[in-house]
Amino acid sequence: MHWIPLTNMVQLDDIIIRSKETSQVIFKHSTRCSISVMAKDRLERAAFPTDLPFHYLDLLNHRDISNKIAETFSVAHESPQILIIKKGECVYDESHNGIRPEEILSYAS
Numbered sequence: 001m002h003w004i005p006l007t008n009m010v011q012l013d014d015i016i017i018r019s020k021e022t023s024q025v026i027f028k029h030s031t032r033c034s035i036s037v038m039a040k041d042r043l044e045r046a047a048f049p050t051d052l053p054f055h056y057l058d059l060l061n062h063r064d065i066s067n068k069i070a071e072t073f074s075v076a077h078e079s080p081q082i083l084i085i086k087k088g089e090c091v092y093d094e095s096h097n098g099i100r101p102e103e104i105l106s107y108a109s
Contacts (some may be wrong), residue, residue: 003027003046003056012068015055019085023108027053028066028081034081043082046101052103052108070093 006012006026015024027043030036050052053099059066059079070077084101084107085094092107094100 001046001048001054002050003054006055006057007062008070009065010014011055012065012072015085016054016072017082019089020023020087022051022053023057023091024053024085025053025104025108026069026083028059028077028079028083030059030079032060033079035096038058039080039082039096041103042099043104046104047093048101048105 001106008076012029015026027040029040043054057065057069066077069083073083073085073093075083075090076094078095080099081095082104083090084104086108092103094103
């Protein structure tokens with residue numbers, strides 16, 4: 001899996017724009033949380049299409065971006081958390097052990 005680091009607010013605007021053509025996945029990850037580490041590992045072992053962009057947000061270093069995501073898409077902040085952005089809207093939001101590759105594929109297609 002190729003992670004695209006999400007490190008600034010401009011990238012979030014770009015994700016919204018690109019989602020109008022291709023679904024975008026945002027994974028909010030805390031390196032201090034064992035559940036988050038397990039969720040990330042589960043994602044990395046899954047088979048996803050290579051053209052499905054996965055954006056990686058390190059919550060410890062970029063809490064401001066996480067807050068902006070929560071505000072922009074009207075979702076509660078959680079960690080770990082996966083969001084699928086499609087046509088500028090969040091169409092899927094899940095956290096913790098609810099993060100499942102098969103659901104990501106279903107909502108992203």
